[in-house]
Amino acid sequence: MSDVTIKQLAKVLGTPVDKLLAQLGEAGMKFSDPDQVISSTEKVKLLGFLRRTHGKKEEAPVEAASSPRQITLKRRTVSEITVVPGQRGASAKTVNVEVRQKRTYVKRSTVEEAQQVDPEREEALRKLGESQLKREAEDRARAEADRRRQEEDAKMRAAEEARRAAAEEEARRRAEEETKTESPASPAEPAAAAPREAAVERPRPERAPGSGAPADAPHRHKPKHGSHRMRDDGGSDDSGPRYFGNELHLSREGAARRTGRKRPKTRQVEQSRSGPAHAFSRPTAPVVREISVGESITVADFAAKLAVKGADVVKALFKMGVMVTINQAIDHDTAVLVAEELGHKVVAAEDTSAETTLLAQQAGDEGEKQTRPPVVTIMGHVDHGKTSLLDYIRRTKVAAGEAGGITQHIGAYHVDTPKGVITFLDTPGHAAFSSMRARGAQSTDIVVLVVAADDGVMPQTVEAIQHARAAKVPLIVAMNKMDKTDANPDTVKQGLVQHEVVPEEWGGDVQFVPVSAKTGMGVDALLDAISVQAEVMDLTAVPDGRASGAVIESSLDKGRGPVATVLVQQGLLKRGDFVVCGVEYGRVRALFDETGRQVESAGPSIPVQVLGLSGVPEAGDDFVVVADERLAKDVAQQRQHKRRESRLVKQAGNRMEDIMAQMGEGTGQLSLNLVVKADVQGSAEALRESLTAITTDKIRVNVIASGVGGITESDATLAAASKAVIIGFNVRADASARRIIEANGLDLRYFSIIYDVIDQVKQVATGMLGKEVREEIIGVAQVREVFRSSKFGAVAGCMVIEGTVKRHKPIRVLRDNTVIFQGELESLRRFKENVEEVRNGTECGIGVKQYNDVKPGDQIECFERIEVQRTL
The missing domain is CATH 2.40.30.10 (Translation factors)
Known part of the structure; x- marks a missing residue:
């Protein structure tokens, strides 16, 4: 509600001006002149006073209650289009086109009230709570089991001590009786001793042939020889272990059955008193084990958890058609199938790693959101003027510094325009840089599609439209090169309509802006369109707290080390923060903007270069600021381990059908090995994908190594060992690498334009004859x-x-x-x-x-x- 004068308000309400002034005075507001302006807040205050005066319940403020929750705009435009007939000689026809539009805008607060809390965050918190409760229950169960085990051990020890004491008492009693029996009778009682001796006399064994003792010798205790006791019953002493033909698993009963000897009854009684014999017994039922397996596991570790031989697991995998060795890894689904085949069960391992801690920290970092600058990606076909248009906005010359006049890197800039700060991402238009364009579309808020008015819709234009739709971001079409005489904007519109990109004047929802990067025509209108679209989207972010975002580009600088260009999406990135960037981590040593100036911090939607990482991250990786270096290192190591396991799983996915197919091909397929080094990560990735795509059924292009930075001695050694061609894209070989290359006669080629690399590799791979540049x-x-x-x-x-x-x-x-x-x-x-x-x-x-x-x-x-x- 806008501000009005008291006289105008009285006219609208149908109330005399003097009465309205009196009511304002009673409400505590001093007004004396009818021409004074009354604000919306004062009108709300007056309304609340009048409601209280009349005894009504005070309701919500008028501004919040009466302000419209949505606005519907209707537009009717009439235009003319010229239809060219398909037959020759027929004249063109002019058709009137009437367009009626109806568009409804809903307040952001209304949408936010209708939306529920982020389900992904609720699910993560729920799983975290469940895992904590489950872990606490397991700890309690483990403690209870330990307590019961200790009690059982104490009872068993007490029973064993009681049995041992009883056995010792029995042995002592028998020894006393034997001593009394064997002692000679005194002279005073010769007649009484003889009958007692005869009564206690026991049968003695016959003298064995060769023994030095008579058969009727009196029974005596056998003397000890050394540390061993002589055999008295055909076996060894009970105090030591018995060995029956080196078979330790036999019990005493089993040994007696094999030797045919009967154990004395007294020993059997003692054994029955002391409990069952400790011997191996074959299980009567199969043992089913339940093991936990993560996303992947090596065959050796899997066999150890199942308590089976590794060869059995490899055999089971071979029957399933998977060719792996004991040191290779398999994924979770394959492990489940193998375990079921072997009669066991696999459950998913709980994620109690550092990633869970990191997610918990991110969930706890919340703050008040504020409006942030929009991130705009410039996309389109090669040589349609994307960089030139951005160059005019930035008032610099970027296109002149690119090899061949085409962009081969993702450029990130933030520009202060009269409409506010706007961050631009410039993506390459060549066909080989499809992954770069996909990353640019995923990191942006608005996509500006640049189409040359004299060229029309081209293949990379269609691909850019597909990337924008996949990322679900709005599209603005900039029809460039309108200063040329052969520019035809209607051709551009008709070509884009075929791909469901309909302009607003034709009833669609896409803004078409004619511009000229050379003269500057329409650039202000393009900035206005971007600002309007950003206001409609209501872009917000948390301006403080721990920062997070995405890696736009990365490279290896000789003097500064790994350099990553990142786009901050949430929080505030400061110098000295500990960051995790994909599988790399480190402490931010310095921050630089796109002009090379050092800055202390960067907020949402601001691109900066980060120094201090442990290595060169992959383009497209996410980065996040963590609390300390220990957590950053743990998260990076776990991600590196998971990436290595995933790579091993991919390498181990050789099925029997693939091997049979390769065997059927014989030796007809040739192989061309390449070692690719580039100046930035995005170029290396584009080269690797483009060169690998050249592979046919006759020739296989194999990129054995790729990376960023100059060509080193290790790269030359690898190329010499694998007989590979070395490709340097905007990089050069150092002195040690050149010596190895010259000594081995390797093929080293330097390039600065990507389609030159692709063309030459295609010529070599297909064996086409012709002149080579x-x-x-x-x-x-x-x-x-x-x-x-x-x-x-x-x-x-x-x-x-x-x-x-x-x-x-x-x-x-x-x-x-x-x-x-x-x-x-x-x-x-x-x-x-x-x-x-x-x-x-x-x-x-x-x-x-x-x-x-x-x-x-x-x-x-x-x-x-x-x-x-x-x-x-």
């Missing part, structure tokens, strides 16, 4: 000093250290063995004279055309493209 380095000059010239700008004072630098050849500027610029020489001078070439060991002055950022220590590489006839 190669880049041969003819000279390298090292920059010693930089001078400023009013005519040429920055002039590099150089020393030619390799080959010859020629004037009319293309050049590249290298910094730390990484290409930072590619262009041509503007001038080549020796003292004050222009020269055509400068040889090795000679000083010269070099002016690089359209590039003034040359620094001492850089290398200027002069090369030429030569055509070589391919031979068999």
Whole structure:
């Protein structure tokens, strides 16, 4: 409700002005002039006073109660379109098109009230509580079992002590009786002793042949020889273990049955008193074990949990058609099937790892959400002007620095526009960078689809539309190159309508904005469209607390180490925070914005470069700030372990059908091994996917290794061992790697444009004959000093250290063995004279055309493209 004067309010209410002034005064508000302005808050206060005066219950504020919860806008437009007939000679027809639109906007608060609490968070908290309760119950059950076991052990020990005491008492009593029996009779009682001796005399064994004692010798205790007691009943002493033919599993009864000897009755009685004999007994029923298995497990660990031989598990897997060894891993589903085959049961292992702790911390980090800048991704076909349009907005020259004039990296920038801060993500348009475009669409709020008005809808345009729909983000179409004479926006609209992208003037919901990146026409309208769309979406985020987001791009810098370009989506990322980024972790040592300036922190929707990680993360990984370094390290190690197990499971997924198919092919399929090194992670990923896709049934392209950074000695050694071709994409080999490459005669090729790599690998793989274009380095000059010239700008004072630098050849500027610029020489001078070439060991002055950022220590590489006839 807008502010009005007291006179206008009295007219609307139908109340005299004096009465309304009196009521305002009674409500505690001082108004004396009818032309004074009364605000919405004061009107609400007056309404509450009047309700209380009339004895009514005070209701919700007028502003909240009477303000509309939704607004419906109706629009009717009439336009004309020209329909070109399909028959020749027929004239074009003009058709009037009337469009009626009805659009309803609902307040964000209404939508939020209707929405329930995030079910995923509730489910995570519920599972966490269940796991805690289950763990506490297991702890209580384990403690109760330990207590019962201790009580049983104490009872058994007491019973054993009682039995031992009884046995000792019986033995002592018998010994006393035997002593009384064997003692000689006194002379005073010869007649009485004889009958008693005869009464207690027991049968004695016959003398064995060869023994030195007579058969009727009196019974005596056998003497001890050394530490062993002599055999008195055909066996060893009861106090030590018995060995019957080296078979330890036999009990005394089993040994007696084998030897045919009968044990004395007294020993049997003692054994029955002391309890059953401890001997092995075969189980009467199969033992069913219940084990817990995570997402994957190695065959050796799985066999150990089942208490079976590893060969039995491998045999069961072989019967199921899975060829694995005992050291390879299998997934959870395969483990369940194998366990059921062997008669056991598998349950899912509870996730009590550091990931659970991390999720619990994230669930506890909540705060008040505030409006954040929108994240806009520029997408479209190659060479349709995406980077040029962004370049006009940023007032810089980015497209001039890209090799071949095409973007090969994801660029992230935040721009201060008159409409507010907007973050832009520039994605490549080449077909090989499909994964980059997918990541850009998933990390964005709005997608701006750039279509050239003179070219129309192309394959990568359709792919960008599919990525935007998959990510469920709104679309804005920027029809670029409207300054050209052959620009036809109707062709663009008709082409996009076929893919269900309908403009607003044709009854759709997609905004079409004609722009020109060259002249700047329509750029303000495009920014207005982005701002309006962002206001409708009501983008919010928590501006403080622990930060989280996604990795846009990553690379390995020679001086700074691993560098990751991240987009902060929640919280505040500060220098000194501990972060987990995929399988890498570390402490943030420094933060840089897109211009290279160091910043202390970054909020939501702001892209920054992060230094201090333990390694180069994968592009597209999520990052999150954790409490301490220990938790970060634990989470990173567990993720690394899971990724390694998943990779082993993929490698172990060789089924018998695949092996039979390979055996049927014989030796007809050739293999081309490649080692790919690139300057950033996204380019390496795009190269690996594009080159692997060239594989056919006759030729297999195998990328045995890929990574970021310069070509090292280990890369050259791997290529020599596997007879692979080394591909350097905007990177160079160091001195040790070059020595190995020259010694082994390896094929090393440098590229700076991705479709050159794909074309050459296709030519080699398919065996097509023709001319091959190669880049041969003819000279390298090292920059010693930089001078400023009013005519040429920055002039590099150089020393030619390799080959010859020629004037009319293309050049590249290298910094730390990484290409930072590619262009041509503007001038080549020796003292004050222009020269055509400068040889090795000679000083010269070099002016690089359209590039003034040359620094001492850089290398200027002069090369030429030569055509070589391919031979068999």
